[in-house]
Amino acid sequence: MTEPAAAKGAAVRCVPAVPSWVSLTVSDLDSAMAFYGELLGWTFSRGPDRWGRYVRALAEGVAVAGMSASDLHLPVAWTTFFGTEDADAISERIQARGGTVAIGPLGFDAGRMLIAADRSGAPFGVWEGETGSGAVLNSLAGGPVWIELRTKDAFDSAIFYGEVFGWDSRKSGVFDVRWENERVVLRSADRSVAALVTATDPEARPSWNVYFSVADADESVELAERLGADVLGEVNDSPYGRWADLRDPQGGRFCLQGPRPEGG
Template identity: 35%
Template sequence: MPEVSAPYRPGTPCWVDLMVPDQQAALDFYRDLFGWQGEAGPPEAGGYAVCSMRGKPVAGIMTAMTPDGKIPDPPLPSVWTTYLATDDVDATQSAVTKSGGTVTMPPADVLALGRMAVVADPSGAVFGLWQARDFQGAAVVNEPGAVVWNELNTSDPDAVSGFYSKALGIKAAPMEGASGYFAFEADGRAVGGMQGLGNIEGLPPGTPSHWLTYFAVDDTDSTVDALIRAGGSVLKPPFDMIAGRMAVVQDPQGSTFAVIKASPPASG
């Protein structure tokens, strides 16, 4: 369902945001690539921009700052962060540390919108936690220009599968027809994916564990062409796989993400 109105179940990816040195350049780039609308927010929100489609939130973009609100020199790396829903950020943070994870940013209130934290799993993959109040998360998903999948690429699938089960209640199950690939399930429903770094062809040596955001597109090849013209780069050119035709790319500031035109559901 492209539009989301009900609260996200705990453990489900509910939001993504981008941290970049040049917020306006990123807003312009993703507006042209995906058709997003958005502008820098008020100072009390750190200038955070909520990007939208049809007036509904799809992703956030913010200027990369240190915890004290300063822009560092040299700048921090550009990165997309996946946020997993939780009913209680503080309790989940405690479960994260008890299960072998670490805390990058402790729980904090975000105005009246919700409460968040940033943590890392035992393999070092960083992700966010979001406890919704006035803001549930992405209200448009699974359609061109919006998030369609979130995937953990990890150095230790066995260790982290237990971690996510204990800390967030999502269980990893082998995905049919995809060797070495697992689906994270919340209440029996696939909400994300996981694979070992060794399962990925052409991955540069030393690539750390990470969560990868997939955006749906109408045409993978033409989207990649547009990205290149706008100054982006291609890490893995368009290729066909079980879920559709995808590519792994970077925006002009070096943030990595994937684009995919999903295959239609099998008939019969």
């Protein structure tokens, strides 16, 4: 697996109860680096290779994502990691509420981690790491700016994650959950950072979707297509920005999100 660790002294902060890291597993790491580097302006630094070749993607000099190579023919996919103070306790809660833990908790350079699936089958990760300082994941241009679970029943999923991560016990103002724009929205430090929404396609597999920040969604979608990505539908406006669904050249689903047009 990959590691949410520091790069050149800078790393995003582990924020308990909300998405704090994302990671991609691919078969051809060099091709993935070329694609995402050109599209999002990322540079890369070499990371620890305990589980195979691994790099950290840097935006504004801060590590915002991990990318690893695998020869196990695993599905190419972005994994969202939630921050926590105690990975062992979270592992127990996941299993007690109908979820499954596939890997971990395991110790590594940046703390402890596990890979799990919620009771609807949506994969996600958990990271127990440094919570004291550093940039927040969704605050950096080129990094993940929005993360959204599309699932069969957003309210049931909200109950699952709320009980696992103790959403009701978090300090109001520091962490809040609210219903807005037909979504269950997570807010951290007065920013909307993630949401859970009932999918419009009831046959779609539940999944956490990562939205990367770009200056102009339309221009970035055109660039992604030239670089070999598949564009999955139209560029759309939402209350959180202008966005599009894409599939990278190796099959990994991701989204791009930019500001809404003025007056939009």
